[in-house]
Amino acid sequence: MLKRLPALESLRVLEAGARHANFTRAAAELGVTPAAVSLRIRDLEAELGVKLFRRSGPNVTPTEAGAALAGRMAQALGLIRSAVEDCRGAAASLRVTAAPTFAMRWLTPRLAAYHALPDAVPITLDVSAELRPAEGFDIAIRTGYGDWPGFDAAALMPIEATPMLSPALTARTKLSSPADLATLPLLPHDGWQRWFQEAGTEVPGLRFYADDYPTHELDAAAAIEGAGVALLSPRFFGPLLRDGKLVQPFPHVIRGPAAHYALLRPGEARPMVLRFRDWLEDEARRPDAGPVPVA
Known part of the structure; x- marks a missing residue:
């Protein structure tokens, strides 16, 4: 006699728990409580007779069996999702x-x-x-x-980045070598030391602009206004260079x-x-x- 398969919802909980390695985050994604996730997993382990997770405080680690089942469930859920969307007419957008x-x-x-x-x-x-x-x-x-x-x-x-600054700031500063950039305020970016090193310049201390912006878009806006030098992607911000709103004083670009x-x-x-x-x-x-x- 064929054994009854576990409930699909239990297998869905298993997949989310393994992907997040945390029942609280899995619960937030599934719209249930962490206790409900933990209970589902305990019931599934009892039903299958296999331990699926090792627990350590708030974090969980799938066992070999749990990881294998969760991986195949992720593929199966993807196929189910695709089938449903096809049935709906391939979604509106x-x-x-x-x-x-x-x-x-x-x-x-x-x-x-x-x-x-x-x-x-x-x-x-x-x-x-x-x-x-x-x-x-x-x-x-x-x-x-x-x-x-x-x-x-x-x-x-x-990821690419190279220094960019406003034409006005360039006009006020002689930039004959990459080291000259260190005399200007630099908009915070964790790639500055690497850029100077790859450009062949060792700078003992860098002077950063007071404000640290959360996006490169804001860095570019600050650089246009002359606040300092931004480390930006030439692929993304090339139009600002072509329009003359920013200039790229040196050709070196860091990548990856x-x-x-x-x-x-x-x-x-x-x-x-x-x-x-x-x-x-x-x-x-x-x-x-x-x-x-x-x-």
């Missing part, structure tokens, strides 16, 4: 979440080209620096090193090791999602349009 600077400076200017494609679908764009729960998006674009548990990550482009990634749920099979992922990868491989002027 594609839900994309992206970090603010990426959304404004790279993605949005290219969406007109995407919508010119014959198989394009409407886009619902969520702009957030935080990764949304898996159920809240179809594709997420985030910055990191490719290690997002529970997601398939496709690298798009490496972090990159922008497109994140999909495991087992994702909907054509509209995969086509958009492929389009992102194709666009990321295109060379930048036009030269970036160097002061």
Whole structure:
């Protein structure tokens, strides 16, 4: 006689618990209490006769059996989700979440080209620096090193940065070598020491601007107003260079090791999602349009 399968909801709780390695975060995603998640897991372990998690305070670690089952459940849930969306008519729009600077400076200017494609679908764009729960998006674009548990990550482009400042600030300062930048206020960025080192300059102490902004978009706005030198992506902020709002005093650009990634749920099979992922990868491989002027 065939044994009855565990309840699908219990397996869904298992997958979320393993992905988050924390029952509280899994509960927040599922819209239940941590106690309900813990009870579901205990009942599932009793039903299967296998220990699925090792518990250590608020954190949990899947056992080998738990990780294997959770991984296959992630794939199965992806197929179920795809089947439901296909039954609904492939959803009205594609839900994309992206970090603010990426959304404004790279993605949005290219969406007109995407919508010119014959198989394009409407886009619902969520702009957030935080990764949304898996159920809240179809594709997420985030910055990191490719290690997002529970997601398939496709690298798009490496993180890049080079100094940029206002023409007015440049006119007041003689910038004959990278070391001269250290005499100016630098907008906070954790890549400054690396940039100076790769540019062949050892700077004993750096002078940073008083305010630390949460996005590169705000760094660029402050640099335009002459507050200091910003470390920005020439790929994203090239238009400000071409328009003369900012200048790039030296050609060196630091790249990686972090990159922008497109994140999909495991087992994702909907054509509209995969086509958009492929389009992102194709666009990321295109060379930048036009030269970036160097002061």
